[in-house]
Amino acid sequence: MDSVRLVEMGPRDGLQNEPARVPTNIKIGLVERLADCGLTHIEAASFVSPRWVPQMADGGEVLTGIHRKDGVVYSALTPNLQGLKVALAAGADEVAVFTAASESFCQRNINCSVAQSLERFTPVLQLARERGLRVRGYVSTVLGCPYEGDIAPAAVARVAGALYRLGCDEISLGDTIGTGTPKKAIAMLSAVRQEVPLARLAAHFHDTYGQALANLYAVLEQGLRIIDSSVAGLGGCPYAKGATGNVATEDVVYLLHGLGLNTGVNLDQLVHTGRWISLQLGRENGSKTGLAWDNHSRKP
Ligand SMILES: CC(C)(COP(=O)([O-])OP(=O)([O-])OC[C@H]1O[C@@H](n2cnc3c(N)ncnc32)[C@H](O)[C@@H]1OP(=O)([O-])[O-])[C@@H](O)C(=O)NCCC(=O)NCCSC(=O)C[C@@](C)(O)CC(=O)[O-]
Numbered sequence: 001m002d003s004v005r006l007v008e009m010g011p012r013d014g015l016q017n018e019p020a021r022v023p024t025n026i027k028i029g030l031v032e033r034l035a036d037c038g039l040t041h042i043e044a045a046s047f048v049s050p051r052w053v054p055q056m057a058d059g060g061e062v063l064t065g066i067h068r069k070d071g072v073v074y075s076a077l078t079p080n081l082q083g084l085k086v087a088l089a090a091g092a093d094e095v096a097v098f099t100a101a102s103e104s105f106c107q108r109n110i111n112c113s114v115a116q117s118l119e120r121f122t123p124v125l126q127l128a129r130e131r132g133l134r135v136r137g138y139v140s141t142v143l144g145c146p147y148e149g150d151i152a153p154a155a156v157a158r159v160a161g162a163l164y165r166l167g168c169d170e171i172s173l174g175d176t177i178g179t180g181t182p183k184k185a186i187a188m189l190s191a192v193r194q195e196v197p198l199a200r201l202a203a204h205f206h207d208t209y210g211q212a213l214a215n216l217y218a219v220l221e222q223g224l225r226i227i228d229s230s231v232a233g234l235g236g237c238p239y240a241k242g243a244t245g246n247v248a249t250e251d252v253v254y255l256l257h258g259l260g261l262n263t264g265v266n267l268d269q270l271v272h273t274g275r276w277i278s279l280q281l282g283r284e285n286g287s288k289t290g291l292a293w294d295n296h297s298r299k300p
Helices: 011-015 026-038 058-067 081-090 103-110 115-132 153-166 180-191 214-220 249-258 269-279 288-295
Strands: 004-008 041-046 073-077 094-100 134-140 169-175 201-205 226-229
Touching: 004 249, 011 026, 011 041, 026 041, 026 058, 026 269, 026 288, 041 058, 041 103, 058 073, 058 081, 058 094, 058 288, 073 081, 081 115, 094 103, 094 153, 103 134, 103 269, 115 134, 134 153, 153 169, 153 180, 169 180, 169 214, 169 226, 180 201, 180 214, 214 249, 226 249, 269 288
Parallel strands: 004 041, 004 226, 041 073, 073 094, 094 134, 134 169, 169 201, 201 226
Antiparallel strands: none
16 A cells, blocks of 8 residues: 655644643653654654744753654754754754745744755754764745745745755655645645655645645645644744644544555544643644544544
């Protein structure tokens, strides 16, 4: 059976914008539960400035506190060498650098231009490689920017190609504010795959306008097989006002299983994990599948 690799964003993208501090033991509990559901790639922490994103300040404690499961990759965001060194000390299995297709977003998110971000990443990639770590590269605002509006597919392709040539193993394409639609997603992917092999591309779609599943279906039809998602649809970006979370992992798994695509994820367990974390955060569950799960007897 054809499979899709899911990269779980809940503990990082999902929690980074929570207004109240989420206790470290809850973050650890979330990562462990997600691994128990069968998710094999979990972005567990972020080593960014605690002044910029205070919620992620305990990333080291999270990474060192989890009971690791064999075969699971626990990754972390590392915007610079300073972040990478802490991530290495905490035992991250994989790290990720992040930039954007739009200058304004890059400046607000990581306080530098796109060109400067790529310069910053060069030593990060070098050290990560020396330590045998895979590196992911994120491109934000691939289907729209909160400050610049529409983004040309060629601009996304340029930045994705630059990250790939710098040595990133995989490029994740972020619809940060969820304004994309399937036609735009296909046009963007068609441009990017001229620069980066399709097998190295991931879709990282937020669901602000309710388009994420449609956009995912469109890129799946183009052959893309790596998807980022967040349990219970947790999340939002601190530098994209009003943007909601990533598409909910439960909804993506329901879609993929319905298409006959394997994920290795136990959906029933995932639904319970989504409910558990929503309860812990006092949040409404952002997964439609999570909300509907007990109402029907026929499940894929
Ligand atoms: C990138 C920086 C650090 C530049 O921040 P800066 O202020 O330009 O950096 P700096 O090098 O001038 O350092 C200033 C201070 O920050 C400290 N610092 C510097 N680096 C680190 C570090 N790694 N860890 C801890 N502390 C750090 C450094 O030590 C210093 O401390 P001071 O001497 O003033 O006390 C900052 O802008 C930052 O942390 N930004 C946060 C960005 C962020 O986390 N955004 C959300 C994640 S990205 C995202 O969600 C999008 C994505 C990936 O999901 C895809 C999508 O959906 O589009």
